[in-house]
Amino acid sequence: MTSKTLLLSLLLITTSRLLSGAGATSFSCSGDDRCHSLIGYIPPKPTTIAALQSLFQINPRRSLLTANSLPISTPPSFSLPSHSPIRIPIPCLCSNATGLSNHRPIYTVRTHDNLNAIARRIFNGFVTIREIADANNISDPDRIEVGRRLWIPLPCSCDEVDGKPVVHYGHVAAEGSDLESIAEEFGTTERVLMRVNGIQDPTSLQAGQILDIPLPVCSSSINTDALDSRLLLPNGSYTLTANNCIFCSCSSSTWQLDCHATQGMSKSTCPVAKCGNLLIGNTSTTSCGVSSCSYSGYINNNANNFTILTNLTTPTTCNRNEKVPLNINMLIMITIIDANNV
Structure with a gap:
């Protein structure tokens, strides 16, 4: 093989590798x-x-x-x-x-x-x-x-x-x-x-x-019909959702989506997201056990307002005579205000 032929072959091999x-x-x-x-x-x-x-x-x-x-x-x-x-x-x-x-x-x-x-x-x-x-x-x-x-x-x-x-x-x-x-x-x-x-x-x-x-990704209780139903967060990341009103993060320690109200947001822009008297992301220990208020997504009602969904999880029974419903959906509505792009 001549030097010219060898050089041409090398060039063809290199080009083929670059293209592939x-x-x-x-x-x-x-x-x-x-x-x-x-x-x-x-x-x-x-x-x-x-x-x-x-x-x-x-x-x-x-x-x-x-x-x-x-x-x-x-x-x-x-x-x-x-x-x-x-x-x-x-x-x-x-x-x-x-x-x-x-x-x-x-x-x-x-x-x-x-x-x-x-x-x-x-x-x-x-x-x-x-x-x-x-x-x-x-x-x-x-x-x-x-x-x-x-x-x-x-x-x-x-x-x-x-x-x-x-x-x-x-x-x-x-x-x-x-x-x-x-x-x-x-x-x-x-x-x-x-x-x-x-x-x-x-x-x-x-x-x-x-x-x-x-x-x-962290599992969550976000409803399938919510606008952010496909909110998938891997470990070591976070996001702002519900028009920046909700802060959600993912941790490998629990592999559960951890969401709470975004700090510093104006109350005129975001509602107080809670389940009854329990703020979103918080838990409460009673004689019945531990209740928790989790984020369940948000939906648009029309061009002017949206609703934040929360989910109250409680023990199935408080006592022998009273049953406490599981997964009570709470609706929180507020007029949409465009958030600034950061």
């Missing part, structure tokens, strides 16, 4: 569903909250803060270190048994950009050259115009796993990591990771490989 994107993978997503998913983005250099919000078009900013348990008061200029994963929330759309970020983020091509740099350096290899080219009808991946806006189709999923709701998290396998340790880190099992990712041999894991990790 050994690190990236599509996530299975059955049906026609929408949800929120996550990826563990690793900044190649120090960055800020504002920069990540701009790169991934995250709106409102608080969704980035809550996904990473950062205080809601964290400023846009807050600095984040390089090479440390940060959870990026992405809107997921299932189609043709595959999940892709729902036409976001959009990246504007800059001078000296090429699809390889965009896919691997800017977006961590969560997407391949070919996937970007196909999503944007690019016939020649080597020729992209400066200023062109490209949809970056990030992998995601909305599927339940073993009949349970989860939040799917795209994870970049680090050098020297293995499926067993990754499963332990994220609260799942090696068997589940192998099945979800179609891995036959656990020793075949490669550095930079993108894994679909189903994060377990």
Whole structure:
């Protein structure tokens, strides 16, 4: 084989690998569903909250803060270190048994950009050259115009796993990591990771490989007809719901959704959420046992007001002669006031 032939063969192999994107993978997503998913983005250099919000078009900013348990008061200029994963929330759309970020983020091509740099350096290899080219009808991946806006189709999923709701998290396998340790880190099992990712041999894991990790979520008493019925929180995260009136968090110590009234919200904006005299999120110990007031979601009544639902759980009997009803739904109504996007 001549040196020219050898060089050509190496170039063809390299190009094939770049186009196939050994690190990236599509996530299975059955049906026609929408949800929120996550990826563990690793900044190649120090960055800020504002920069990540701009790169991934995250709106409102608080969704980035809550996904990473950062205080809601964290400023846009807050600095984040390089090479440390940060959870990026992405809107997921299932189609043709595959999940892709729902036409976001959009990246504007800059001078000296090429699809390889965009896919691997800017977006961590969560997407391949070919996937970007196909999503944007690019016939020649080597020729992209400066200023062109490209949809970056990030992998995601909305599927339940073993009949349970989860939040799917795209994870970049680090050098020297293995499926067993990754499963332990994220609260799942090696068997589940192998099945979800179609891995036959656990020793075949490669550095930079993108894994679909189903994060377990806290259970809740939110009604199925509530607007936030699909509120799924993995461990170590929180959110604001019911027009920012309710603060909910997830802890692995109980794996129960912990919700209470958001501190600092005006009473003219939010009602006092409670079950009778018991505030939401609180418990009361009586001679009958422990009663608790939990959040059950919210619904819109019309264009001008909404209702917060609470759920009072009490012992089934207080004494031999009196039965106390279980799961009493309480309705709390207030006029909707648009919350400021944080």
